[in-house]
Amino acid sequence: xxxxxxxxxxxxxxxxxxxxxxxxxxxxxxxxxxxxxxxxxxxxxxxxxxxxxxxxxxxxxxxxxxxxxxxxxxxxxxxxxxxxxxxxxxxxxxxxxxxxxxxxxxxxxxxxxxxxxxxxxxxxxxxxxxxxxxxxxxxxxxxxxxxxxxxxxxxxxxxxxxxxxxxxxxxxxxxxxxxxxxxx
Amino acid sequence: xxxxxxxxxxxxxxxxxxxxxxxxxxxxxxxxxxxxxxxxxxxxxxxxxxxxxxxxxxxxxxxxxxxxxxxxxxxxxxxxxxxxxxxxxxxxxxxxxxxxxxxxxxxxxxxxxxxxxxxxxxxxxxxxxxxxxxxxxxxxxxxxxxxxxxxxxxxxxxxxxxxxxxxxxxxxxxxxxxxxxxxxxxxxxxxxxxxxxxxxxxxxxxxxxxxxxxxxxxxxxxxxxxxxxxxxxxxxxxxxxxxxxxxxxxxxxxxxxxxxxxxxxxxxxxxxxxxxxxxxxxxxxxxxxxxxxxxxxxxxxxxxxxxxxxxxxxxxxxxxxxxxxxxxxxxxxxxxxxxxxxxxxxxxxxxxxxxxxxxxxxxxxxxxxxxxxxxxxxxxxxxxxxxxxxxxxxxxxxxxxxxxxxxxxxxxxxxxxxxxxxxxxxxxxxxxxxxxxxxxxxxxxxxxxxxxxxxxxxxxxxxxxxxxxxxxxxxxxxxxxxxxxxxxxxxxxxxxxxxxxxxxxxxxxxxxxxxxxxxxxxxxxxxxxxxxxxxxxxxxxxxxxxxxxxxxxxxxxxxxxxxxxxxxxxxxxxxxxxxxxxxxxxxxxxxxxxxxxxxxxxxxxxxxxxxxxxxxxxxxxxxxxxxxxxxxxxxxxxxxxxxxxxxxxxxxx
Ligand SMILES: Cc1cc2nc3c(=O)[nH]c(=O)nc-3n(C[C@H](O)[C@H](O)[C@H](O)COP(=O)(O)OP(=O)(O)OC[C@H]3O[C@@H](n4cnc5c(N)ncnc54)[C@H](O)[C@@H]3O)c2cc1C
Ligand code: SF4
Ligand code: SF4
Ligand code: SF4
Ligand code: SF4
Ligand code: SF4
Numbered sequence: 001x002x003x004x005x006x007x008x009x010x011x012x013x014x015x016x017x018x019x020x021x022x023x024x025x026x027x028x029x030x031x032x033x034x035x036x037x038x039x040x041x042x043x044x045x046x047x048x049x050x051x052x053x054x055x056x057x058x059x060x061x062x063x064x065x066x067x068x069x070x071x072x073x074x075x076x077x078x079x080x081x082x083x084x085x086x087x088x089x090x091x092x093x094x095x096x097x098x099x100x101x102x103x104x105x106x107x108x109x110x111x112x113x114x115x116x117x118x119x120x121x122x123x124x125x126x127x128x129x130x131x132x133x134x135x136x137x138x139x140x141x142x143x144x145x146x147x148x149x150x151x152x153x154x155x156x157x158x159x160x161x162x163x164x165x166x167x168x169x170x171x172x173x174x175x176x177x178x179x180x181x182x183x184x
Numbered sequence: 185x186x187x188x189x190x191x192x193x194x195x196x197x198x199x200x201x202x203x204x205x206x207x208x209x210x211x212x213x214x215x216x217x218x219x220x221x222x223x224x225x226x227x228x229x230x231x232x233x234x235x236x237x238x239x240x241x242x243x244x245x246x247x248x249x250x251x252x253x254x255x256x257x258x259x260x261x262x263x264x265x266x267x268x269x270x271x272x273x274x275x276x277x278x279x280x281x282x283x284x285x286x287x288x289x290x291x292x293x294x295x296x297x298x299x300x301x302x303x304x305x306x307x308x309x310x311x312x313x314x315x316x317x318x319x320x321x322x323x324x325x326x327x328x329x330x331x332x333x334x335x336x337x338x339x340x341x342x343x344x345x346x347x348x349x350x351x352x353x354x355x356x357x358x359x360x361x362x363x364x365x366x367x368x369x370x371x372x373x374x375x376x377x378x379x380x381x382x383x384x385x386x387x388x389x390x391x392x393x394x395x396x397x398x399x400x401x402x403x404x405x406x407x408x409x410x411x412x413x414x415x416x417x418x419x420x421x422x423x424x425x426x427x428x429x430x431x432x433x434x435x436x437x438x439x440x441x442x443x444x445x446x447x448x449x450x451x452x453x454x455x456x457x458x459x460x461x462x463x464x465x466x467x468x469x470x471x472x473x474x475x476x477x478x479x480x481x482x483x484x485x486x487x488x489x490x491x492x493x494x495x496x497x498x499x500x501x502x503x504x505x506x507x508x509x510x511x512x513x514x515x516x517x518x519x520x521x522x523x524x525x526x527x528x529x530x531x532x533x534x535x536x537x538x539x540x541x542x543x544x545x546x547x548x549x550x551x552x553x554x555x556x557x558x559x560x561x562x563x564x565x566x567x568x569x570x571x572x573x574x575x576x577x578x579x580x581x582x583x584x585x586x587x588x589x590x591x592x593x594x595x596x597x598x599x600x601x602x603x604x605x606x607x608x609x610x611x612x613x614x615x616x617x618x619x620x621x622x623x624x625x626x627x628x629x630x631x632x633x634x635x636x637x638x639x640x641x642x643x644x645x646x647x648x649x650x651x652x653x654x655x656x657x658x659x660x661x662x663x664x665x666x667x668x669x670x671x672x673x674x675x676x677x678x679x680x681x682x683x684x685x686x687x688x689x690x691x692x693x694x695x696x697x698x699x700x701x702x703x704x705x706x707x708x709x710x711x712x713x714x715x716x717x718x719x720x721x722x723x724x725x726x727x728x729x730x731x732x733x734x735x736x737x738x739x740x741x742x743x744x745x746x747x748x749x750x751x752x753x754x755x756x757x758x759x760x761x762x763x764x765x766x767x768x769x770x771x772x773x774x775x776x777x778x779x780x781x782x783x784x785x786x787x788x789x790x791x792x793x794x795x796x797x798x799x800x801x802x803x804x805x806x807x808x809x810x811x812x813x814x815x816x817x818x819x820x821x822x823x824x825x826x827x828x829x830x831x832x833x834x835x836x837x
Binding site: 026027028029030031032033034035038039043044046047074078080081082 | 527576578638639640641642643660667668669
């Protein structure tokens with residue numbers, strides 16, 4: 001191999017927010033040993049980091065790894081080198097989306113519906129956001145959630161009409177400002 | 185005597201000459217006031233280089249010398265000696281650092297040459313005002329204090345005492361022995377730890393040249409190399425050590441049971457106790473905090489049954505003062521407490537042990553007579569040993585503790601030997617086995633059947649996900665060589681806790697005026713070339729108080745520290761640097777500001793003369809008092825205002 005692909009991919013990832021320590025990972029496996037979902041990942045979090053360093057971008061972003069992170073942050077709390085693997089995994093998701101890799105899960109749709117709800121109401125409007133998510137992905141799956149929805153509704157935890165936050169205009173300005181930096 | 189200055193610019197091979205135009209600098213020096221000769225030379229520190237200086241002093245009447253070369257830390261003593269050998273006072277010398285401060289840190293040849301010129305100009309103008317200073321000699325007291333009676337302290341004390349010199353060994357526990365006494369076997373040769381340690385312990389106890397003060401602590405320290413005065417607090421043990429013969433009658437009669445520190449709380453001792461059978465000295469101690477008599481005012485059963493009338497409830501702490509010439513600190517380490525790492529369950533889950541608990545359990549003189557047992561009294565079938573607990577982790581200790589890979593593998597060996605058919609798993613990140621016979625030991629343990637998984641576990645839990653995990657401890661980890669998260673149910677988990685500094689290391693460092701590093705281990709004078717000395721002359725360090733290490737390294741260091749002390753004792757005297765501060769007593773107002781400022785406690789207020797005076801033997805010449813004195817009464821002999829002014833003018837010229 002004449003070119004050294006890993007330097008560019010590694011630099012790209014290291015430049016993501018709070019991912020700068022990736023080169024200090026000692027491959028101990030604490031993150032993968034802690035990860036709540038790692039058994040579903042083609043490559044567990046530790047290996048994701050090794051693959052970034054090895055420049056295996058296409059192979060990594062094509063895999064189902066990274067999309068399964070549920071942000072439990074166990075990896076990040078326990079990592080002995082303060083690498084913050086969860087940040088790296090989410091950073092990789094955004095690279096993958098930008099570069100048109102197709103996620104194997106509905107995670108991105110979930111993120112978008114979630115974010116849209118905040119843009120619209122300044123807060124998460126559970127009913128609307130879940131409705132949107134299921135309509136966009138698998139409407140039948142929503143039926144399975146019905147009993148829980150009813151419970152939440154009964155306890156006043158899921159109002160049917162959205163509530164706006166105070167100072168919505170200021171929030172919109174902040175969000176728009178953020179949006180200038182890239183897509184949501 | 186009119187100053188006649190000689191300037192010598194060193195090439196340092198190409199270290200300086202490659203960046204600094206040394207010839208130009210030498211040429212420039214010739215134009216400076218009072219310079220009579222200026223030369224450049226390949227290696228000034230070499231014998232021919234030094235001879236150049238000596239020759240000029242003799243033949244050209246040079247009486248002030250400037251060498252522009254490396255850091256004074258390296259060669260100031262060399263050149264001062266050369267100057268002195270040619271008949272001049274060694275303080276008629278000044279060094280300009282044109283390597284570390286110039287050639288190594290400057291890229292442009294022009295700029296480097298310019299800076300070198302400025303530095304030489306400063307040195308020349310300064311040396312013009314140098315005064316001859318006389319260094320003093322003080323006698324070295326031949327006795328030595330050793331603090332801490334682990335293997336390091338035992339070794340150092342014996343080395344010195346065997347040469348016929350007196351040693352006072354202070355240990356804060358009731359017996360000497362330290363951590364090594366708690367170990368079962370020692371890697372990699374598997375000698376029984378107590379068998380190789382106890383002969384040395386009894387030698388210490390019986391040695392005519394060793395005064396052993398156990399159950400004692402350092403109270404205060406004053407003085408300086410060759411002449412330390414140390415106050416030691418002998419804590420009341422409520423037993424007359426001259427009468428007690430360690431028969432143990434009192435122990436059998438004492439009604440109070442307390443967790444044994446020596447057995448890591450896995451067994452009980454009494455309120456009156458000897459920590460372990462081979463204790464030195466073999467006398468009892470009453471633990472005041474738990475004794476019924478001290479708590480409730482009655483009992484005294486021990487006293488009643490002691491046939492030698494050794495119990496003495498009236499005893500009090502005793503402060504004694506000793507005088508010594510040198511000190512060796514061997515205060516050792518403390519084991520990292522793994523309960524801080526919640527996910528490993530220590531203190532919450534049964535059958536999760538620390539390494540020292542395991543050492544006691546596997547020891548035939550230990551709480552289970554050497555049987556490895558679960559809480560329910562059964563033998564474990566499978567055991568996980570987790571490496572790097574509290575080490576190599578920025579949340580706890582960033583450093584590697586150096587011994588835990590090896591003792592972790594030692595545990596595997598002992599388990600395979602003690603427990604029929606045991607399955608033993610080592611969870612490691614990297615195996616660190618750099619030592620004589622260490623890699624071979626790793627190989628041996630593999631051959632014996634221990635299973636190695638590369639991956640530090642994420643957690644240890646008792647929450648079962650499958651029927652076969654029920655009632656077990658489950659180690660959840662990534663087998664990093666396969667790249668899969670796995671769960672392994674086992675019966676017992678041993679945590680290879682790291683080595684950390686004693687909790688009072690900062691206080692001890694303060695008492696002896698030495699520094700501690702970021703991790704709070706004592707700092708050596710030079711990490712490579714002076715690993716047992718400290719920045720304070722006459723105070724040496726050995727063993728784990730300086731950083732994690734195994735027994736062979738500890739013993740080697742202890743012997744090295746003893747050798748350093750013996751050299752000083754043999755010489756009988758030490759030279760005290762002459763570049764100290766001095767109080768102009770006519771100008772001193774007696775305000776005592778300097779007394780508090782001096783970091784070395786070198787200044788005392790003389791009541792009868794109403795002035796402060798500096799003890800030259802203690803003064804390190806730091807200059808703090810000079811800057812702090814509101815009356816401007818203090819001068820540093822080798823940093824006078826005149827000299828500093830001239831130096832600044834030289835830089836700016
Ligand atoms: C579980 C475990 C297993 C190990 N197994 C091995 C092995 O098999 N082989 C091997 O080579 N190494 C082994 N080691 C390392 C070994 O324990 C150390 O190298 C050795 O004990 C260091 O000796 P030391 O004298 O420096 O410290 P210590 O043994 O800690 O002794 C220090 C002494 O100083 C005393 N002290 C402390 N502070 C004061 C004070 N302020 N005033 C007075 N006295 C004080 C203490 O009470 C103690 O007696 C093991 C370590 C552990 C944790
Ligand atoms: S826990 Fe941290 S150091 Fe260990 S493999 Fe994961 S990212 Fe690397
Ligand atoms: S934050 Fe994501 S990667 Fe980290 S442990 Fe949780 S699920 Fe796994
Ligand atoms: S007086 Fe104290 S030490 Fe003595 S036997 Fe009673 S409880 Fe034990
Ligand atoms: S010696 Fe081994 S177990 Fe101990 S900290 Fe170092 S690598 Fe980890
Ligand atoms: S120069 Fe420093 S060490 Fe000397 S007396 Fe003054 S403050 Fe103390």
